[in-house]
Each structure stands twice: as structure tokens, then as C-alpha cells.
Amino acid sequence: MRTGESAPAELRRGFRRARAGSTALLLALFAIGFFQRFAPATFAEPIGAAFGVSAAQLGLFAAGNFWVYTVMQVPVGLLIDRYGTRMVVAVGGAVTSAGTLLLAAAPGFGVAAAGPLLVGLGTSGIFVGLLKSNATWFPERHYGVVTGVTMFVGNLGSIFAEGPSALLLTAFTWRSIFLVVGLLAAATTVLVLVVVRDSPEEAGYPDVLPRPAAPAPAGGSRRLRSALASRQVWLVFFAVIGTNGTFYAFSGLWGVPLLRDGFGLSNAAASAYTTIGLVVYGCGNVLLGVLSDRLGRRRPVILVCSASAVLGWAGFAFLPWSPGWSAVVLYALVGLAGAQVVPAFAAVKESTAPSAAATALGVVNVGAFLASGVIQPVFGWILDARPGSPEASSHPVLADYRWALIVPLVLSAAGLCCALGVRETFRRGPDH
Numbered sequence: 376m377r378t379g380e381s382a383p384a385e386l387r388r389g390f391r392r393a394r395a396g397s398t399a400l401l402l403a404l405f406a407i408g409f410f411q412r413f414a415p416a417t418f419a420e421p422i423g424a425a426f427g428v429s430a431a432q433l434g435l436f437a438a439g440n441f442w443v444y445t446v447m448q449v450p451v452g453l454l455i456d457r458y459g460t461r462m463v464v465a466v467g468g469a470v471t472s473a474g475t476l477l478l479a480a481a482p483g484f485g486v487a488a489a490g491p492l493l494v495g496l497g498t499s500g501i502f503v504g505l506l507k508s509n510a511t512w513f514p515e516r517h518y519g520v521v522t523g524v525t526m527f528v529g530n531l532g533s534i535f536a537e538g539p540s541a542l543l544l545t546a547f548t549w550r551s552i553f554l555v556v557g558l559l560a561a562a563t564t565v566l567v568l569v570v571v572r573d574s575p576e577e578a579g580y581p582d583v584l585p586r587p588a589a590p591a592p593a594g595g596s597r598r599l600r601s602a603l604a605s606r607q608v609w610l611v612f613f614a615v616i617g618t619n620g621t622f623y624a625f626s627g628l629w630g631v632p633l634l635r636d637g638f639g640l641s642n643a644a645a646s647a648y649t650t651i652g653l654v655v656y657g658c659g660n661v662l663l664g665v666l667s668d669r670l671g672r673r674r675p676v677i678l679v680c681s682a683s684a685v686l687g688w689a690g691f692a693f694l695p696w697s698p699g700w701s702a703v704v705l706y707a708l709v710g711l712a713g714a715q716v717v718p719a720f721a722a723v724k725e726s727t728a729p730s731a732a733a734t735a736l737g738v739v740n741v742g743a744f745l746a747s748g749v750i751q752p753v754f755g756w757i758l759d760a761r762p763g764s765p766e767a768s769s770h771p772v773l774a775d776y777r778w779a780l781i782v783p784l785v786l787s788a789a790g791l792c793c794a795l796g797v798r799e800t801f802r803r804g805p806d807h
């Protein structure tokens with residue numbers, strides 16, 4: 376049975392329908408996961424008020440999802456390489472749904488706090504599973520753009536967690552919103568079990584493109600060792616820390632206070648600049664995917680992003696910038712740099728045996744998550760330790776932020792050095 380250009384039109388249509396069904400369901404769960412990750416920004420206040428808990432307890436509540444998700448990246452990568460996307464994502468979807476419903480119905484904060492932990496656990500396999508599924512269902516030459524669109528759709532979930540959710544909260548309780556999200560996750564999970572197939576072959580179609588079998592490292596520990604022994608995986612890991620990790624750390628926390636404390640902007644005015652960075656990031660995901668597919672190369676795009684990060688962070692730390700065009704350019708530069716993940720994930724997938732791809736992608740994803748988890752507090756410690764600030768309550772000034780901004784600058788410079796060593800994969804897998 377042929378599904379390429381020479382295959383009968385009906386067969387091609389069936390193949391495309393099967394691919395669209397699988398991909399759409401995985402994307403839906405991915406967007407739900409992104410929603411959950413960003414939901415604390417909007418829902419922390421009503422949830423805190425409902426349970427009468429402190430800001431610190433709420434911080435722990437929000438961090439639960441993040442840390443469980445990060446720790447699980449490599450284990451779920453191994454599980455996906457072993458059991459396939461459908462099984463791991465279906466189990467994950469069920470756990471996500473249970474965690475969300477638990478939060479919606481929680482009688483007290485102790486039970487509610489278990490919700491984000493379960494959600495972090497449940498959603499941890501979706502992204503890596505989706506990347507692996509994309510690698511199986513789409514031609515290699517389109518992997519960049521497919522990854523870019525994947526990231527873009529995930530980001531729609533985070534957008535829904537902000538403004539639209541705040542609007543929903545004016546009409547509905549947070550419990551009813553989480554109830555609906557939990558039921559939605561449950562329904563999507565059932566559909567994943569019924570509709571998703573791990574490969575075109577499993578769906579009754581031959582592979583999209585015939586790919587010569589790559590040497591497959593058998594067994595979990597072999598796959599992990601092969602991912603951890605790959606120079607390409609580590610070079611990309613550190614390059615992504617310098618771009619995506621620094622950008623997420625900044626846009627998720629310090630990007631707004633920098634403008635507020637440094638230039639006296641209101642919260643709303645300051646967050647317009649982080650929004651610009653996020654929009655450039657979201658669009659950059661798709662555009663860089665298209666660009667690197669068209670070029671047939673990943674490395675130049677990876678390098679431009681690393682250079683963009685160094686320029687952006689150096690500008691923030693040393694140039695005489697201020698709100699207005701100079702700030703827009705700097706926020707856009709670091710946003711664009713963050714979109715490096717798209718060609719970077721492609722370069723990792725293309726240099727790894729398909730049977731170990733999810734494990735290697737999981738390793739790289741950990742880097743981006745760990746970076747923001749570490750950079751955010753370190754940035755804060757540098758601000759707290761600022762010289763000549765005897766009163767703990769006084770706000771840091773621009774000069775203090777410039778010191779802290781040296782952290783992302785150093786990481787991005789190290790990332791650029793690593794990016795220089797990344798091997799070009801020419802849009803093709805390791806077996807070509």
C-alpha cells in the first residue's frame with residue numbers, strides 16, 4: 376500500500392485523516408497541559424482566598440507542577456521509546472484529568488495541592504510523545520515547521536490561562552472552570568486511546584517515507600546511555616539553556632519588575648513588553664521551523680538564535696536602553712532567541728536513532744525547564760544582595776538589575792559556544 380504521491384487519492388485521504396486525528400488529539404492535550412502550567416498566574420488569588428493560604432504556600436502549589444514535570448522528562452522519554460506515545464499519553468491524560476478534578480473538588484488545601492503534582496506527572500509525557508509522533512507521521516523535510524506549529528498550539532493554552540481565564544472568572548467559579556478542564560482532559564484521553572496510532576503502519580498505512588532502519592539501542596538503560604553519550608544532545612542542551620531557558624526565566628518573572636523598578640512603569644505597561652517578547656517567541660517558533668525546513672539546515676538558524684540571545688542580554692546589561700523602541704528591540708531579540716528550540720529539537724531528533732528519540736528529546740527539554748527553575752531564584756538573590764541597600768524593603772534599581780542580567784548573558788555566551796559545535800543534520804535522520 377503506497378501513501379506517497381503515487382498512491383491512490385482515496386488512500387492518501389485516509390492516511391491524512393488518520394494523521395490529522397492523531398495529531399489534533401495530542402495537540403489538544405498538549406494545550407491543556409500548557410494551560411495548567413500557566414493557570415496559577417490567574418487562579419492563584421481565588422484559590423488562595425478559598426483555602427486561606429499564604430503567598431509562600433501558593434508558590435509551592437504552583438511549583439509542584441513545574442518540578443514534577445521537569446523531573447519526569449527523561450523517564451517519560453524512556454517510557455515513550457519503550458511503550459509508544461499512545462499508551463504513555465493516555466495514562467498521562469488520565470492522571471492529568473484526575474489531578475484537575477481533584478483540585479476542582481478539593482475540600483482543603485492539602486488535597487488541592489496534590490492536584491498540580493498529578494497534573495505535572497500526567498502532562499510530562501505529552502510534549503515528548505508529540506515530538507516523537509510528529510517524527511513518525513510527517514516527512515522529515517517538514518519536521519521543523521511541524522515542531523514550530525506544535526509549540527505555537529501549546530502556547531495558545533498558556534494564552535487561554537491568562538486574559539480569557541480572567542474573563543471567565545468574572546462569570547464562573549475557579550472550581551467550575553477546573554471541573555470543565557478536567558472533563559475535557561478525560562474526554563480527550565478516551566479519544567487518544569481510540570484514535571491515536573503510534574505510526575502510519577500501526578494505523579494500517581505504510582510509513583510516510585520509507586526510512587532505512589537505524590541501529591536501535593535496545594533496552595531503557597542502553598537508550599538512556601546512548602542519549603547521554605551523544606555530544607550533539609549535550610551541545611543542544613546547553614545552547615537551549617542559553618536561549619529558551621533564559622528567555623522563559625525572564626519573561627516568566629523578572630521581565631516585568633525590571634521595567635517597573637528600573638523605569639517606574641506600571642505593571643500593565645511593563646507587561647506589554649514581555650508580551651511583545653512572547654509574541655515574537657510564538658511566531659518565531661513557526662517561522663524558524665519554516666525557515667530551517669526551507670534552508671534544509673538547522674545549524675545556521677540555531678547559531679543566529681544563540682547570537683540573538685547574547686546580543687539581547689548584553690544590550691539589557693550594558694546598553695543605555697529605556698522603554699520605547701530600544702526596549703522593544705531587546706525584548707524581541709531574546710524572544711526570537713527562545714524560538715531556537717524548534718531547530719534545536721529537530722537537530723536532536725535527526726541525530727538520534729528513532730528508537731531513542733524521545734529519550735534524547737526529554738534530556739534536552741529538561742535543560743530548558745531546569746534553567747528557568749534555577750535562573751529565577753539566582754536572579755532574585757543577586758537583587759537581594761545588591762550593595763548599598765540597607766533597607767530590605769527598598770526596591771532594586773536599574774543598576775542592580777544590570778548586575779543580575781549578567782547571569783543570562785553568561786549562560787547565553789556559553790550557549791553560543793556550544794551552538795558552534797552543533798553538527799548540521801541537513802534535515803535528515805541519522806540513518807541517511
Ligand SMILES: NCCCC[C@H](N)C(=O)NCC(=O)O
Pocket residue numbers: 502529619620623624716740743744747
Ligand atoms: N520553563 C519552561 C521551559 C520550556 C521548555 C520548552 N521550550 C518547552 O516549551 N517545552 C514544551 C513542554 O511542554 O515541555
